[in-house]
Amino acid sequence: MxxxxxxxxxxxxxxxxxxxxxxxxxxxxxxxxxxxxxxxxxxxxxxxxxxxxxxxxxxxxxxxxxxxxxxxxxxxxxxxxxxxxxxxxxxxxxxxxxxxxxxxxxxxxxxxxxxxxxxxxxxxxxNCSTIIMMMAVKPLRDLSKIKRIVVSTYQAVSGGGKEAMAELEQQVDDIAHGKEPVANILPGAKFPKHYQIAFNLIPQIDVFYDNLYTKEEMKMVNETRKILGEPDLPVTATTVRVPVYRSHAESVNIEFEDDVTVEAARKAIDAFPGAIVKDDPSQQSYPMPLFTSGKNDVEVGRIRKDESIAHGLNLWVCGDQIRKGxxxxxxxxxxxxxxxxxx
Missing domain, CATH: 3.40.50.720 (NAD(P)-binding Rossmann-like Domain)
Known part of the structure; x- marks a missing residue:
């Protein structure tokens, strides 16, 4: 070779x-x-x-x-x-x-x-979150044209770098020993205000734009459109930093033009290279960052009908943002x- x-x-x-x-x-x-x-x-x-x-x-x-x-x-x-x-x-x-x-x-x-x-x-x-979402969206788009995507992300601190990971660890240790935790990194070291991430969520990743979305959120919107070749595809995102060391999770809601059954979705995703269906509510089996960290495949679960619209599905997606992302x-x-x- x-x-x-x-x-x-x-x-x-x-x-x-x-x-x-x-x-x-x-x-x-x-x-x-x-x-x-x-x-x-x-x-x-x-x-x-x-x-x-x-x-x-x-x-x-x-x-x-x-x-x-x-x-x-x-x-x-x-x-x-x-x-x-x-x-x-x-x-x-x-x-x-x-x-x-x-x-x-x-x-x-x-x-x-x-x-x-x-x-x-x-x-x-x-962007790492866009890649992870695409691994679930693409096999479903092959089943039906997509009318709209709504995504909320739960992003690990490693996305903020080694310093963010170290700060989470230090904050947890400080709280466990009765000390006041110190925040110097998140949502970003360059910002004037910083917030504790231990036992907290921060609904800001990167700077805010004039439309009140963050740069990270607009990355997901614009990159999804470019990858799929649909510049006018309705996509909206909310991105959140969570106290997890590694591997992002995403709640994805997709509205289709045609009906896509849960069974068809599971079959399409499981056949897609790099994606694995982990979805058995009876066994409490679903994707989690704890089990996707260090793994190459993106896991998809909690696949269910969106009962508020005619042709919609909800998905829960997890993937290692340093690997596949x-x-x-x-x-x-x-x-x-x-x-x-x-x-």
Whole structure:
């Protein structure tokens, strides 16, 4: 099998580390591996598959000879993607920098892989919550045209980074020992006010827009429309941070043009690659973040008729946002391109 020179930008972060785990797990065909990060992380040694790699500071010259550049996300994407493309690499980017660029395909490989061929050097990974929802929506859309989607998310603190995870742990420990918990991170370190996440929910992820929706909520709206190729599809979202370390959960309500039975929905989702039906109320069997963390598949359950409308279903969806919601989805894009000789 042909092997490829791979660079990981953001190699020391959560998504970068997940890239490494998945490359090993999935036997990804790499020849040379270059680990890139900020100046602050440069010089760190990462042992991967029995070999020590020195993390290099990312510069415009870092991508010479690289064929596949996996970008873990953040402000560095916009800075270095043009240089990587100029050097001949295909950039698969996990940030929001290019998602809504009409020249950049926005890809979930199980949903719209045909759009990959239109890339001009950059391919965008959707928002983690959008990816997880698409894994349940696409097989149902194949049964009937969708009239409207209403989604509420319950998003783990790991979506806010290592600092948010550490703060949740510290707050729980402080409360357990009778101390006053301190909040410095959520809903975001850059915001003037911060709230305790332990034993609490925060209905703000990212900044508010003039329409009173958050940036995270509008990402789900706009990205869903772009992935499905329906710019006018009615979608509305409410995104909430919850005191869970890892794996997002979503309540999804879908209104269809035609009737879709619970049985047909279960069958379609269970046959869809990367999705698993976990839905047996008699056995209290349903998806939960506790059991989807560290897993590749998205689980779907609580599938039931929406009795308030003619053709509606309610779903409960859980998926690991660092795996399928980020690193795995990006690596699957690269695997699809390799399989179809697109490099």
């Amino acid at each position: 042909k092997k490829y020179n791979v660079a990981i930008l953001g190699a020391t972060g959560a998504v970068g580390q997940e890239f490494l785990r998945l490359i090993e797990e999935r036997h990804f065909p790499f020849a040379e591996l270059k680990l890139l990060a900020s100046k602050r992380s440069a010089g760190k040694i990462i042992n991967f598959m029995g070999k020590d790699y020195t993390v290099e500071e990312a510069t415009d010259d870092s991508f010479e000879g690289v064929q596949i550049a996996l970008f873990a996300g953040g402000a560095a994407s916009k800075q270095f993607a043009p240089a990587a493309v100029k050097a001949g690499a295909v950039v698969i980017d996990n940030s929001s920098a290019f998602r809504m660029d009409p020249e950049v395909p926005l890809i979930v490989p199980e949903v719209n892989p045909e759009a990959i061929k239109d890339h001009k050097g950059i391919i965008a990974n959707p 980020a690193a795995l989805n990006a690596l699957q894009i690269a695997e699809y391109m390799i399989e179809h000789d697109m490099f």
